Amino acid sequence: MIQIHLTLNNAPLTIEVEEGETLLEMLRNRLELTGTKKGCEVGECGACTVLIDGVPTDSCLYLAALTDGKEVTTIEGISQNATLSVIQQEFIEKGSMQCGYCTPGMIMTSYALLKKNQHPTVDEIKKGLAGNMCRCGAYQQIIDAVQSAGEKLEAMEKEA
């Protein structure tokens, strides 16, 4: 076992993990943060996407021990108390899901994309979300949600 110290969803965390344990396993099995989904486990579907130091990463291909000293954000960490983040709300508004399995990963990648660029073009969204698969095929509604969330975030900033 290896003891690591990280920041998880804005709170410091000290935890012991196995050498061969993935970040995905640590989140789901040790911490019961089951919002992050297990999909293909080979880095092709993006269902397990979390942010490591703000960067979208497949948690199935990342050893938990290597998050020592880093900042990890999961889908549970982007809403405040019971208030959903803008991108989560827009996924609901636009009906951007059927089964919902890809949704947490889609939202995490979109969240990071919008931090960098509030006005992504459709092409930029497609490229940005190229590592997230939706087997239900809700892509059009997902793109709509990302664009609409970008607009809302900008309007909120102007108000503030």
Added chain:
Amino acid sequence: MYSVKELYRPASLEEALKTLKENPDASLLAGGTDVLVKLRKKKPENVKLISISQLSELKGTGLLDDGTIAIGPCTTFTEIGNDPVIREKIPMLAHAALSMGGPQIQNVATIGGNVCNGAVSADSAPSLFALDAQIVLRTSEGERTTGIEDFYLGPGKVKKNPDEIMVKILIPPRGRRFGCRYIKFSTRKAMDLAILGAAAAVTLEDDKEVIRKAALALGVAAPVPVRCKTAEAYLQGKTLTKEVIEEAGRLALTEANPRDSWRASKRYREALIKELSGRALEAAYKCAGGETYDPNTSDVE
């Protein structure tokens, strides 16, 4: 859960080299996007891993005094794709980096890992071959430099001794009137392996028409990435016309040895080699003459 017996996290390159020397059976772990997938498929037990992606000595890029571009092997594909020096001087490498996997993979996968993994479809390989990349390897005793062509031995095999760590990738300087282009052919535009990759690098004479030097490299066209030396020799001193492009494509085919796989048949790959060699050369030629090449908007072909 992978069956990992030891996970070393050295704080310096020196410590990593020492750990590797003491544990010759250990595998180096950079981004992990290849190594961990292999561990899952092959299920070896009690492996030892030495993580190196945290080592600052192995990260980042730099322009040396003589114009050589030095790339740290643990630089990620996202970093390569957005690096201003690479985008300006050798944009095809940035393009290749952004054509590999999706953003999540590009964010952690490293160029050194891509090379050391020795995959036939490695997206960085054709560009590195066409750019005459040099690989610097270090042990706790010393350092050696090898050309990338000598580094690839076969599918999944590279000429790296168990006690060596790749510490630099060096791209020799290019003069003026230089242009390059990488074309990746795959069935999907994202998240797909190359069926074929063609990288061309062209330097023109002062008249901006006659080719002073051409380099053409292909990926997935043989068991290892290949340089098409006959085609290159033929191109030297020529002006690029339709006939010259066709002949270069035909010569490139004589130097390749594509295989049948479920992704594409040998015959299909042969057609691609002729066609894409020509297209990459033409695009590189235009770049050498001053046409710009934006690695972001250059779609995967």
